[in-house]
Amino acid sequence: MTRRQLNSADEASVHPKQLTIERVQEILLQEKYVCDRALATVVYLSLVMGKPLLLEGEAGVGKTEIAKVLARVLGAKLIRLQCYEGLDANTALYEWNYPKQMLHIKLEEIEHGDKKKVETEIFTPDYLVKRPLLEAIQCDDASPPVLLIDEIDRADMEFEAFLLEVLSDFQITIPELGTIAARHRPYVFLTSNRTREIHDALKRRCLYHWIEYPSFEKEYEIITTKFPEVESKMAQQICAFMQKVREMNFYKRPGVAETLDWASALIALNRKQLDDKSVVETMGCVFKYREDLHHLREQVDNRQFSIDALLRSAPEMVS
Amino acid sequence: MDITPETVAAAVNSAASARGKGTLPNMMAFGRALKQLGVKVGLSQVLDASRSADLIDIAERNDFRALLRANLISQKEDFPVFDMLFDCFWREQSYERVPMETMDIQGTPSESHSPEGGDEEGGLEEAMAETVANENIPLENLDEFSMPTYSPQELMNRKDFSEMGVEESRAIARAILLIATKIATQISRRKKIGRKGNVVDPRSTMRRSMKYGGDVIELARRKKRIKKTKVVLLCDVSGSMDCYSRFLIQFMYGLQNELWGVETFVFSTSLSRITHLIRTKNIVDALDKISGSILGWSGGTNIGRSLHAFNRNFAPSMVTHRTVVVIISDGWDRGDVSLLEKEMHDIKRRAKKIIWLNPLLASENYEPLCKGMQAALPYLDLFLSVHNVNSLVSLGRTLQKMVA
Numbered sequence: 150m151t152r153r154q155l156n157s158a159d160e161a162s163v164h165p166k167q168l169t170i171e172r173v174q175e176i177l178l179q180e181k182y183v184c185d186r187a188l189a190t191v192v193y194l195s196l197v198m199g200k201p202l203l204l205e206g207e208a209g210v211g212k213t214e215i216a217k218v219l220a221r222v223l224g225a226k227l228i229r230l231q232c233y234e235g236l237d238a239n240t241a242l243y244e245w246n247y248p249k250q251m252l253h254i255k256l257e258e259i260e261h262g263d264k265k266k267v268e269t270e271i272f273t274p275d276y277l278v279k280r281p282l283l284e285a286i287q288c289d290d291a292s293p294p295v296l297l298i299d300e301i302d303r304a305d306m307e308f309e310a311f312l313l314e315v316l317s318d319f320q321i322t323i324p325e326l327g328t329i330a331a332r333h334r335p336y337v338f339l340t341s342n343r344t345r346e347i348h349d350a351l352k353r354r355c356l357y358h359w360i361e362y363p364s365f366e367k368e369y370e371i372i373t374t375k376f377p378e379v380e381s382k383m384a385q386q387i388c389a390f391m392q393k394v395r396e397m398n399f400y401k402r403p404g405v406a407e408t409l410d411w412a413s414a415l416i417a418l419n420r421k422q423l424d425d426k427s428v429v430e431t432m433g434c435v436f437k438y439r440e441d442l443h444h445l446r447e448q449v450d451n452r453q454f455s456i457d458a459l460l461r462s463a464p465e466m467v468s
Numbered sequence: 469m470d471i472t473p474e475t476v477a478a479a480v481n482s483a484a485s486a487r488g489k490g491t492l493p494n495m496m497a498f499g500r501a502l503k504q505l506g507v508k509v510g511l512s513q514v515l516d517a518s519r520s521a522d523l524i525d526i527a528e529r530n531d532f533r534a535l536l537r538a539n540l541i542s543q544k545e546d547f548p549v550f551d552m553l554f555d556c557f558w559r560e561q562s563y564e565r566v567p568m569e570t571m572d573i574q575g576t577p578s579e580s581h582s583p584e585g586g587d588e589e590g591g592l593e594e595a596m597a598e599t600v601a602n603e604n605i606p607l608e609n610l611d612e613f614s615m616p617t618y619s620p621q622e623l624m625n626r627k628d629f630s631e632m633g634v635e636e637s638r639a640i641a642r643a644i645l646l647i648a649t650k651i652a653t654q655i656s657r658r659k660k661i662g663r664k665g666n667v668v669d670p671r672s673t674m675r676r677s678m679k680y681g682g683d684v685i686e687l688a689r690r691k692k693r694i695k696k697t698k699v700v701l702l703c704d705v706s707g708s709m710d711c712y713s714r715f716l717i718q719f720m721y722g723l724q725n726e727l728w729g730v731e732t733f734v735f736s737t738s739l740s741r742i743t744h745l746i747r748t749k750n751i752v753d754a755l756d757k758i759s760g761s762i763l764g765w766s767g768g769t770n771i772g773r774s775l776h777a778f779n780r781n782f783a784p785s786m787v788t789h790r791t792v793v794v795i796i797s798d799g800w801d802r803g804d805v806s807l808l809e810k811e812m813h814d815i816k817r818r819a820k821k822i823i824w825l826n827p828l829l830a831s832e833n834y835e836p837l838c839k840g841m842q843a844a845l846p847y848l849d850l851f852l853s854v855h856n857v858n859s860l861v862s863l864g865r866t867l868q869k870m871v872a
Contacts, residue, residue: 170524170531190524190534197523200516205544207784239671247670251684268678302785343785345698345729352542353510359544398780400814 165196201337206360209404216338220295230281232304272325286331296335479504698729704797706736706769735774772808787818801840812847821849829853
């Protein structure tokens, strides 16, 4: 589980009440996140309505990234709950600090402390280990935190049911302490890679958006936004290549994350434009499976896929 | 349900009476139309959509579309239906009743949005109904589907379907249930508290120690729990499998409804996902829905291409190291064998097990000589026959051994 706190200056933070769809697009762009109008609309609605947003899409299209970026622009704390198989309420919500409690009991024993008193003492917030969900609910910052529940499809059904409860009330009951309600509702983002279907009840509580692979134009914009120094010709070539490759039959189709890795590798190598050689040299950024690399090479050798032709046609593809 | 411009228009019409002035009634009507087209929409979602309409400029047609879609739709597959209905519903709205004056009129006519004509599908439905009629099965008794069989020595085979008693159909149901539990049982990573576990659970240990004044006397332990495997069922419904199709439907339906986490596909020359169609407690409904929406039933076979479609569109997210992929086919393939082999290889990499059920295997002198079967064989964990109740039972036993 990773928890990251991103601090940003208060004056940079944006209040959701002042937002519009255009403004969302703008502030995301300032943080180098290129998003289309539909996504901006959905994000805007989620922020203003205070309704969780469920983002689905292929791996590497920027589902997680948008929550991180939003936390930054809103000046909010980012609390991330990475889901995995076997994740349970203990690791997501809270746990008592058992060693510390034991220690306390032993110390009291030596001093012949009062048994009743000990019992009340060890069940106080001092002995509580906060996990992401509790942290999000208890967060005392001026602005609500951004709660990112990443890859919800990896957690099991039981956890989903539990999450449903938390997301509907934003309060948690700890038997020894009582009920803790959120001071302000966190902005909740859920992501899913669709390894299984999320239950309807949970979906119903969320806004939904499917992030597609970017179009040529959008991908070009993403590259040039992230890497202003990139040669425009090469950026176009990269995009043309990615578009083509996503239509082909690979075991793992590359996402935007791979595009950006590749672009940065090419920039680091000081390439101004692509050629067959540099493509083959750096293909490890795009394909992470031996079979895929092999498949690509085979296609090139059989002349079913000509990198040269693709690269030559690239500049014309910009409208 | 097959979605055509006609059904969309019908849904708009039937919801029209609920429309009125203001956002809410219109939203409710839209929600109702969506529901009629088979999209699951909750009232709370409609209310939220209506509430949020104030937050944007609804004259911006695309923003309004995004707003409704985010609120009302919760899976990608429903996007096309939504888009068709949106165009049809809010276009009519704009020049017939005009309660929301700001609505844009330039909606594209819904007709141009229809992906394919409704004719073929209608034809198929008819064909399906005909099949049912020819075999003299009253609709109520559809769940008494019998086993089509290949091997001639089975007595049950020779019985006419109408003679097939309740006993046999119960036997099938029992066998499926048995298989279902065998396939489905696996050890979970989640743990529950138990006396014989091998991991100490600090939380409940601490709790129990309270009664001894804080000394840890009893150790609470956790043990692993049984976990369900996912099953993906790929079923060949091409012409060569025709005589088994009734059994197949029952098998798919039975498995889907006994297990959690089953995804069902049928293929002939192309692949269709039918999980959502047969997720119903009533086999007659299921049959209706399937017949209404599957193209290419009893057509040719292209296993390679179908598996390719599966690998490309579904496998990356559906098949994990815990998934058992079950393919039911006779292996007669008219497509590219090298493609089939490659796709089998890909499935093998992702899945826990691949099981191929071949009805022809029951025949004593059958050898998997056809090219498709030959290509697939090296990748299979199990190659079994399904042709009658006994074979189902033995399949159940084999699976039990395999999973254990």
